[in-house]
Every structure is written in structure tokens, then in C-alpha cells.
Amino acid sequence: MEMKLDCLPCNLQQILEASRLATDEADKQEKIMCEAVQLIADYKRFGKPPVLGRELHQLLVKHTGVLDPYKEIKQKNIEESLKILPQLQDFLSRKENKLYWALKIAATGNIIDLGVYSDVDVEQSVMEELGREFAVCHVDKLKEDLKSAKSVLIIGDNAGETVFDRILISVLGELDIFYAVRSEPIINDATIEDALASGLEECATLISTGCNAPGTILSECSEEFLDIYHKADIVISKGQGNFESLIEEQRRIFFLLKAKCPVNADLLGVNLNDYVFMWNGN
Amino acid sequence: MEMKLDCLPCNLQQILEASRLATDEADKQEKIMCEAVQLIADYKRFGKPPVLGRELHQLLVKHTGVLDPYKEIKQKNIEESLKILPQLQDFLSRKENKLYWALKIAATGNIIDLGVYSDVDVEQSVMEELGREFAVCHVDKLKEDLKSAKSVLIIGDNAGETVFDRILISVLGELDIFYAVRSEPIINDATIEDALASGLEECATLISTGCNAPGTILSECSEEFLDIYHKADIVISKGQGNFESLIEEQRRIFFLLKAKCPVNADLLGVNLNDYVFMWNGN
Numbered sequence: 001m002e003m004k005l006d007c008l009p010c011n012l013q014q015i016l017e018a019s020r021l022a023t024d025e026a027d028k029q030e031k032i033m034c035e036a037v038q039l040i041a042d043y044k045r046f047g048k049p050p051v052l053g054r055e056l057h058q059l060l061v062k063h064t065g066v067l068d069p070y071k072e073i074k075q076k077n078i079e080e081s082l083k084i085l086p087q088l089q090d091f092l093s094r095k096e097n098k099l100y101w102a103l104k105i106a107a108t109g110n111i112i113d114l115g116v117y118s119d120v121d122v123e124q125s126v127m128e129e130l131g132r133e134f135a136v137c138h139v140d141k142l143k144e145d146l147k148s149a150k151s152v153l154i155i156g157d158n159a160g161e162t163v164f165d166r167i168l169i170s171v172l173g174e175l176d177i178f179y180a181v182r183s184e185p186i187i188n189d190a191t192i193e194d195a196l197a198s199g200l201e202e203c204a205t206l207i208s209t210g211c212n213a214p215g216t217i218l219s220e221c222s223e224e225f226l227d228i229y230h231k232a233d234i235v236i237s238k239g240q241g242n243f244e245s246l247i248e249e250q251r252r253i254f255f256l257l258k259a260k261c262p263v264n265a266d267l268l269g270v271n272l273n274d275y276v277f278m279w280n281g282n
Numbered sequence: 283m284e285m286k287l288d289c290l291p292c293n294l295q296q297i298l299e300a301s302r303l304a305t306d307e308a309d310k311q312e313k314i315m316c317e318a319v320q321l322i323a324d325y326k327r328f329g330k331p332p333v334l335g336r337e338l339h340q341l342l343v344k345h346t347g348v349l350d351p352y353k354e355i356k357q358k359n360i361e362e363s364l365k366i367l368p369q370l371q372d373f374l375s376r377k378e379n380k381l382y383w384a385l386k387i388a389a390t391g392n393i394i395d396l397g398v399y400s401d402v403d404v405e406q407s408v409m410e411e412l413g414r415e416f417a418v419c420h421v422d423k424l425k426e427d428l429k430s431a432k433s434v435l436i437i438g439d440n441a442g443e444t445v446f447d448r449i450l451i452s453v454l455g456e457l458d459i460f461y462a463v464r465s466e467p468i469i470n471d472a473t474i475e476d477a478l479a480s481g482l483e484e485c486a487t488l489i490s491t492g493c494n495a496p497g498t499i500l501s502e503c504s505e506e507f508l509d510i511y512h513k514a515d516i517v518i519s520k521g522q523g524n525f526e527s528l529i530e531e532q533r534r535i536f537f538l539l540k541a542k543c544p545v546n547a548d549l550l551g552v553n554l555n556d557y558v559f560m561w562n563g564n
Contacts (some may be wrong), residue, residue: 008315009298016288016290016291034323037323038323
């Protein structure tokens, strides 16, 4: 997906928040923002939004030396998610269409970062959001594919959400499950370390995409990842960053996300903040 | 108030919305945004946020020829406000502390633009917000000042909100009331035309500040306005733009606003979206 004009203020807001996590020094924050505005002025050069996202992140590293400004936030998100895992399991146990609701749980994990910035009750917010059904849901296609599938690749998104994905994996059946994460810390996206802290190694083979952008840019991914990506019977891509970087690809993918920005909502034909589980083969 | 880093993404978002109101042509929107980013990169040159706001607005005029992209929105806001004026009067008639609640009505008028962008029920939203009391309210100081005052200057903010201000004026008593507006269309701020459409000429002497920024930059104001500003016994400044441009001035002013941005909320020592009626003499 090409960058849209909406991506410019949104990226500028995101780097401002990240710069404040990385340093308390006002002059450094100012330098980061000044250079960020210059990068954003040249936005066409970056093509897809996650590529600009990475360039902005690298400004942080350059000016503060902090490689992972979201480290504490990610840890807190994982802890909060592990705390409510029993409630998620209980929620699913009371549902008949387990695959649908496991997908819904995995998609809802995307809101776990809300709690970090405010005093909202994480458990309550998650339970409320769980009840909101998908605006688009190609679960029947997934059910059909699962009948003959031997392997599934899940491309993960944020740390914390990773814990919710264990619920999804638990209903997929006896398959080879691969769970892919970013190669390096970038915003609050999950890395191997975060996947391990989320307990994902118990139910999936963890791999790095080889890409350090907040998305999955195939031309930058490792051969190991690309081999799994092409051979997997089913690929489930989670979140907006992966959606933005994979939506134009040829292979069949299920996109599982909450449409948190108007550009993605528009592209998906849904309302802002709707949940979507969309197969790109329709 | 000096520009803060938070002003950069916020201004960029605002000019994006305005560019879409001014033109449907994508290439023009893109040109506006590219030049907007360049202006924002040089943000320190502008000093106060309303000065940058005006420069960005002038990009719109340059690229589209549209002098007043918010014209229809302003008209709609005024119409909606006139429609609920009887409900506002009824709300006030049931209150004992009329000055407090008339101030609250005038401050709540600031949310009238919400309805334009979504399907929310304007009357319901306004009535809900009316019930939220001020986080800071120096109404006792105003009561005291009104005992000896002969003249009041209100510096207006948005079109639509102007209608709500008629309620405030109705409780001030038999005084010379001056109501000041921007000299030219800028964002959704009120001009003389908007003040007339709101019916303000029935209860106040309408004047232009002489300044065409979305705030009141005294060094740019007309002599006529400055004379009233300095001589008025009481000055009530409405909204964030006026607050940002007048907060460091020497004369005593009552600031009446909803703290819609984190920078202003922080400066006022309140939470985001709190309502404030603050005298700067404390």
C-alpha cells in the first residue's frame, strides 16, 4: 500500500511519542522532530508506510542511542496480557463457533496497548471489545482451508497481542505452526524475545522475518522466512503494518486486524475501528 | 504561548482536513501538504501557534483560490446552534447560579463542530457536555468585577459557538458589550458575517480584531480594537487560539475554553478536554 497524505501527520505524532519515551532531553526531542519533518517532506521516496516508520525510528536511535524505547511498554503489555489469559480462555470455552471467536480474540489483542497510556481497566476494555463482532469475516474460507492444511504461518504484530495469539493457535489443530516476528525492536512490535516472553514457543516454531520495518517488506526478508511464507498452506497476517506491506502481494493471505486508521478502513471498505478477517482471494 | 512539538503533527492534520475541504483535486492537496511540511519544518520562525495556522491557511488560498474552505461548515454550525438555542435557554432557566451555567453554555459551544464530521446527534452531545462542570472556574471574581463594570469585551472563537455566547451575554446585565471576531475567514473561526448570522448584533457591538490569524495577535490588531481591549473593564477570551496568543499579555483577562489539546491542558493544569474559566490575575 502506498503512503497516503494521512500518513504524514500520523507518523509525525508517532515519532513525537516515541522520542519522549526514548529521552527526557528537550533538545534531543527537538532535533528528532526537526529531522523527522524533513524525512516526512520526502515521503514519496519511502513507498510503503512501514518503510517511513523504520526511517523515523532510526532517527531515535541516532539521537538517543536507545535501541528499544518501547521495551518497558512491551514488557508491561505482555504481563497484562498474560494476566487476562485465563479470562480469554474462559470466554472462548463458552462459545460454540470456536474458530470465529479465537480469531476475534487474536484481533482484539491489538488494543492491549491502550492501558499503557491511561488508567483504563485493561481487562474490562478487552472484554468489552471482545463482544464486538467482525465487520468482515472470511472464517468459512479458513475452515475449508484447514481441512487439508498441514502448515500455518502467522505473521505477528505487537507485543502483548502475541499472548492473545496463543488462543488462536490452540484452536487451529495439529498442524505445523510458524510464528514470525520482526528481526529487531521497532515501535511496540514483537521480536523473538517478546514472543518467548509471551509463551509462544510452547505452541509454535518462532522465526524472524528478517525484516526490521514495522511491517513485512518481502524484498528485505530472509530466505528462511520466504521459504516458509511461500510453502505454508495458510498465511495469517496480523495488524496494520503487515497489511500495508503485504496487501498487494500475489499469494493468498488472511488479514486479521483492527482498522485503526481511516486509510486502512477505507481500503478495507469498513468503518474506522472495525475488526476484519479478510481473505485476499475473493 | 510558544509553539510546542505537539503543535507540529496537529497543524499538519488540520491543514490536511482543510485541504480536502478546499479542493477535491489530489495533486493540489499533495502540493499543499508538501509545502505545509516545509513550513512546519521551520516552525520556530512563527512563534505562536496561530501564526503558523495562518501561514498554513494561506497555502490553501494560494493553491486552490478558495478563501473560505469552512464556509459551509460554519453556516451549518450556526444553523445547528440556532436550532438548539431554545433548549440552551431552557437549561439555563432551571439553574440557580445563572452566571456559572451561562459561562458553561458558552464554553460548551466549542464542541458544536463535532456534528459536522459524524452522524452524532448534536443536541444530545451538547446536552451531555453541558452537565460536565468546570475543572477551574473563577466565576466569583467575575461576579465581583461585574458589580462595578461598565463594559465587557468578548473575543469570540468559532462560528456556531457564537450563538451560545448570546446566552452568556444575556446574563451579564446592562453593560456595553463588545464582541470581537477575526478580520478574515480562517479555519472555522467567526467573522463579522458569522456573528451577524448568529444574531449577535442584537445584544453586542460587533467589531473586528483586525487580525486574520486564528487567534488574537495584539501587534497585528487594529487601533480601534486595541482601544476597546485596553479600556474594557472586563475581557473574556474564548477558545484555544485566543488563549495561545493572549496568555502572556499583561492585562487581566478571563479565559473561557475547553482544553482540547494536551499542551493547553498542561499549561492550565487540567485534564485533556476539561472546561476552564480562568482569570489570569491569580
